[in-house]
Amino acid sequence: MVVAAAAPLTVAAAITPVVFAASGNVGAPVYFLIAAGILTLFAVGFTSMSKYVKNAGAFYSYVKAGLGRIAGVGAAILALVSYFIMLVAVYALVGMLVGNVVATYTGAAPPWWLWSIFGWLIVGFLGYRDIELSAKVLAIALILEALVVIVLDVAIIVQGGEAGLNLSPFAPSEFLSGAVGLGVMFALLGFIGFEATAVFRNEARDPDRTIPKATYIAVIGIGLFYAFAAWAAAMGTGVDNAVEVASTDPDNMVLGLAKTFVAPVFFDIMQILVATSIFACALSFHNVVTRYQFTLANFRVLPRMLGAVSEKHRAPSTSSIVLSLLTGVSIAIVITTGLDPYTAIYTWLSGAATLGIIALMALTSLAVIVFFRRHSFDKRLWHTMIAPVGALLGLGTVLVLVLSNFPLLVGGVVESAVIVSVLVAAFVGGVFIALHMRARRPDDYLALSEFE
Numbered sequence: 228m229v230v231a232a233a234a235p236l237t238v239a240a241a242i243t244p245v246v247f248a249a250s251g252n253v254g255a256p257v258y259f260l261i262a263a264g265i266l267t268l269f270a271v272g273f274t275s276m277s278k279y280v281k282n283a284g285a286f287y288s289y290v291k292a293g294l295g296r297i298a299g300v301g302a303a304i305l306a307l308v309s310y311f312i313m314l315v316a317v318y319a320l321v322g323m324l325v326g327n328v329v330a331t332y333t334g335a336a337p338p339w340w341l342w343s344i345f346g347w348l349i350v351g352f353l354g355y356r357d358i359e360l361s362a363k364v365l366a367i368a369l370i371l372e373a374l375v376v377i378v379l380d381v382a383i384i385v386q387g388g389e390a391g392l393n394l395s396p397f398a399p400s401e402f403l404s405g406a407v408g409l410g411v412m413f414a415l416l417g418f419i420g421f422e423a424t425a426v427f428r429n430e431a432r433d434p435d436r437t438i439p440k441a442t443y444i445a446v447i448g449i450g451l452f453y454a455f456a457a458w459a460a461a462m463g464t465g466v467d468n469a470v471e472v473a474s475t476d477p478d479n480m481v482l483g484l485a486k487t488f489v490a491p492v493f494f495d496i497m498q499i500l501v502a503t504s505i506f507a508c509a510l511s512f513h514n515v516v517t518r519y520q521f522t523l524a525n526f527r528v529l530p531r532m533l534g535a536v537s538e539k540h541r542a543p544s545t546s547s548i549v550l551s552l553l554t555g556v557s558i559a560i561v562i563t564t565g566l567d568p569y570t571a572i573y574t575w576l577s578g579a580a581t582l583g584i585i586a587l588m589a590l591t592s593l594a595v596i597v598f599f600r601r602h603s604f605d606k607r608l609w610h611t612m613i614a615p616v617g618a619l620l621g622l623g624t625v626l627v628l629v630l631s632n633f634p635l636l637v638g639g640v641v642e643s644a645v646i647v648s649v650l651v652a653a654f655v656g657g658v659f660i661a662l663h664m665r666a667r668r669p670d671d672y673l674a675l676s677e678f679e
Contacts, residue, residue, distance in 0.1 A: 229421050229445045234508035236372030238417040239456040240501050241320070244480040245574065246457065247473035249636065250410030253395065253466050254402025255457040258414035263450020265621035266418055269588055270446050271614035272595035274439035279604055281434075286587045287523070293594025293601075296675045297661040302590055303523055304657030305650065309583030310516045311550075313419060315557045316576035317509045319568040321346040324502040327478070331498060340562045346506055347558060351551035354513045355537075355544045368507040372500045373452070379481075379497070380459040382488040388462030395466050396458055408628025409636060415625065416581045417453055420515060421445045463488060478569070513550060520546040527671040528660060578636050579646045585626050586650070592619035 246255040273289070280288045286306045291299025322343030330336050353364060384392065395401060402410070424441045431437050461469045463484040472480050482501070485493040521543035524534030537544035566572050592615045599611035634643040664672040 229424055229441060229511075230369055230449060234372075234417075234504045235369070235449070235452055235456075236376055236497070236501055236504040237320075237508060238453055239376045239460070240481040240497065241324075241477070241505070242413060242417050243453070243457045243460055244473040244477035246410050246413045247461075247469050247480075248477060249406060249413055250402075251405030251470060252401050252410070253461045253469045254397075254404075254407075254410060255414070255461065256396045256454040257402040258407075258410040259417065259450055259453040259457055261411055262414040262418055263446055263454070265618060265625065266415075266421065266446045266450075266588075267443070268614045268621065269592055269618035270421075270439075270442045271610055272592060272599075272618065274442050275605055275607075275610040276595050276598060277438050278435055279598075279602070286591050287519070289591045289598075290587075290594045291675060293596070293598035294590070296665075296672065297658055298590070298594075299675070300528055300661035300664075301654040301657035302587055303519070303528060304660065305583055305654040306587055307516065307519050307523070308653035309580045309587065309650070310420075310512060310519065311553070311557075312576050312583070313580035314509065314512045314516060314554055315561060316573045316580060317505060317512060318343045318347055318554065318558055319561060319572040319576070320505050321502070321509055323568040323573075324498075324505055328498050328502050331495070339568045340558070343558055343562075343568075344555075346509060347551070347555060349506070350510050350513050351547070353510055354517055354547040354551065356542065365507050365511060368500075368503045372504045372507075375493070375497050375500055376452075376456055379485055379489060379493070380456055383459045383463040383484060386488055388459075389465035389468070392462055393466065396461050406632045406635060408625065408630075408632040411625050412578065412581055412585070412629045412632075414453070415585060416577055418446065418449060419581060419584055420511060421449070460484065513547070513554075517543055517547045517550050520550060526675055527664070527668070528675075575637050575642075575646070578633070579650065582626075582629055582633065582647070583650045583653070585622055585629065589619055589622040589626055592616075592622060 243255055246258055247253060250258065276289055276292070280292050287299055287303035290302035319339075322339035322341070325342035325346065326337070326339045329342070421442065424438045424445065460481050464472050464480060469480075476483075482494055482497050485497045520529055520533045522534075523529040524531055524546065533546040533549060534543070535545040536542065561572055564572075595615040596612065596619070599605060599615075605611050630647070633647070634640045637643050637646060661672070661675075664675075
């Protein structure tokens with residue numbers, strides 16, 4: 228579920244060009260490794276704490292246990308809003324990518340949003356049912372998309388790339404130039420959703436064992452995969468051409484290499500699998516948000532009906548239906564703007580969601596540090612202090628870099644201020660919900676216990 232949310236082929240074909248273009252250099256492989264390194268440090272404290280925080284609220288649960296109920300509910304609403312924004316962004320990308328496939332094979336060019344709605348309907352159906360069905364669908368998509376990326380990368384390396392193989396993308400003069408913050412931010416975007424290992428703990432057979440294992444495998448495996456694919460893309464395009472190609476023709480930067488280094492038919496295969504990859508990403512995020520709502524409903528932070536479990540499907544089906552309705556309305560609103568689904572809707576919304584989630588990760592790292600200082604459950608210095616502090620410093624640095632470069636991403640200071648204000652308002656809204664619970668529903672507030 229986590230790796231499918233990361234959408235390896237989508238990152239290789241659609242996000243990697245954005246990393247090249249947004250950063251203005253060919254240091255994308257390094258940015259993916261930096262992101263993986265920071266998130267590995269984050270995972271050390273995150274998984275150590277998972278043994279003592281036994282509910283499926285992920286960020287919310289950890290912040291609540293470390294920093295208290297009020298901060299925890301603020302984090303919960305920020306997480307919910309960030310992932311919801313990401314889900315809407317992904318639906319826009321689904322529409323564009325599926326539309327490209329249809330246009331290639333039929334010549335027909337219906338509006339992109341028609342395919343977004345079609346994808347939304349399928350995700351809604353699968354999300355309503357039990358998690359096993361979603362997992363089977365995602366597994367098939369994941370295996371196929373990973374294979375085609377590996378085949379393309381090997382082909383580029385065997386043939387020596389566009390002008391020979393080199394390690395210039397790893398040179399400090401490259402990855403330290405340009406907009407480093409945006410490069411790292413979009414690299415981190417490829418990992419968004421990896422903490423969903425904790426979100427699914429209620430449906431795992433042995434969560435205390437499998438959550439840490441799944442988290443480390445996901446972060447390290449995804450990081451190495453992305454870095455290698457980004458380096459291969461730079462070699463295939465040529466380091467002198469990579470940024471220009473990524474800026475002028477991002478849709479075909481990687482897919483075009485399939486024609487050059489493998490065969491024209493491989494381009495067709497990759498184009499189809501990119502569409503299924505981003506669909507798998509949408510399904511995974513839908514399941515994550517559904518379970519966030521479910522957990523918060525059981526704590527009476529959200530309406531209780533969202534905490535219902537379907538007897539037939541053994542899943543939070545009511546939460547899934549409500550989420551489908553909300554995303555459907557949001558897609559309709561986005562359609563009316565007339566904005567480009569990729570360069571505007573997806574880029575802006577995914578950037579906003581990533582900013583919110585980076586802030587959540589930094590807050591969670593702080594919560595881990597405070598939690599283990601307050602409770603002597605685990606006395607391992609690396610797991611409870613050194614790694615979480617390293618993650619906090621790394622994420623804090625990235626957050627500052629992203630905020631300083633954010634106007635470049637969304638087209639201006641005003642637009643940037645609006646997006647940041649929405650994220651701040653989400654956290655503050657959660658704080659007010661907690662304060663309201665404490666004043667008007669004290670029993671529900673006290674039920675937000677630290678470890679449940």
